[in-house]
Amino acid sequence: MSERFKRHHHIGQTVVPYTIDWSENRETMELSIDESLEVTVTAPMTATTADVEEVLESRQEWLLEKLYGLKEQEGPPYPKEYMSGEKLQYRGRQYPLEVVEADVSQPELSFDEQKFTLQTHRFEKGGDEVSIRRKRQAVVDWFIEQADQELPERATRFESRLGLEDVPVDVGEIDGRWGEYEDGTVRLNWRLVRAPVRIQDYVLVHELAHSVHDDHSDSFWNTVGALIPDYEERRRWLRVNGNTLSV
Template sequence: MSGRLQRRHHIGQTVIPYTIDWSENRETMSLSIDDSLELTVTAPMTATVDDVEEVLESRHDWLLEKLYGLKEQEGPPYPKEYLTGEKLQYRGRQYPLEVIEADVDQPELAFDDQTFTLRVHRLDAEADDISIRRKRQAVVDWYINRAKEELPKRAVRFESRLGLENVPVEVGEIDGRWGEFADGTVWLNWRIVQAPVRIQNYVIAHEMAHAVHNEHSDSFWNTVGALIPDYEDRREWLRVNGNTLAV
């Protein structure tokens, strides 16, 4: 006799709903994700919930890749050294980087809508490992600050369309996901500020929809579709191009 049980698996702060489908015809466990991103674990009758959780623990990278298209993506084809002539991505466009020596203790990044300018101490001008890390941190800090300034403002329009008010929106480092909804708060990965605005809006709308629907149900995707009619195309863009949103 077969049976089904709905559960939730945690990867850090990430919550992944899934269904256990016990079957007399199974001798081993299998994981499957359908087009609506619903995770099902088909298990033999002898398997316990702890057995299922153990298998999920061993498949974290696979789960995050399949569900969110982020964890297993490779980085850019070559590592940045943050030298003049390289480019930085912002809102879907590549802009040139100019590095200049200045009277600063720490590298500082600025942007004038055409060029990124990285002001560095003379000792940071070369591409040694320590200088690269210091310059990279300045770039990351700029992206985080810009994401904190821009993304929450655009979440407001989706909030009103969902009949919600005052949903907190936070920006920061999220391991393995572009965004998540947890404890009543929308969390957004700062890296999406590098993506085209239409892609940023999809991630924001996706997470705002979780304020109404916890799981990736048909109702959830219908809600996302009402906010972003071409959400499938935007989700596919992330799957294919998410590896370019690296610093």
């Protein structure tokens, strides 16, 4: 059983309508934002509106990033069929894709700095659902492998400037985030390898800075700004263009 209650939270001149969903099954508070920009706070029955406001106050930066990000963000590109003539984005640039028949059991992607080549078996049908799924997986596998090679190497460029050494950097699937720092390890979304290098550097520095500062305090942003002076511009690029990094 739960009860819902609508209120407004103010962040400077920005008014954030939100709904409190009091639930008997909750022990902690959780914030969520859907595509309609509606904020929902799921709270335990024992929580007061003052408790909710305190949580919203502590998450103001997150709220603004989510709200403006959803509002500004471009939609994802049209679904690809992985046919010759399409383009794949890598390190912020678009490269043509050429699909060729080859003696391979499953699709294989390669890159020669000028174009991508996707080798497929001659019996692969161009546009059927199974073929598209197999070709997409080959593309995803290639980008994950590249990200696993490239992103950790870039981290070493910033570690010494933060007084760090040999910080583990894991690359993989992260839902809803570009990176995170937890238990001494930086974890990065593999899709970052498709973004411009300057954007990759911003996310790396952001997460590495969390090894020095737990929260997004002024000291944290001063640390990020010391290494990435235009971090606000790079952060906005991710909000607006993040969906274009999907495969």
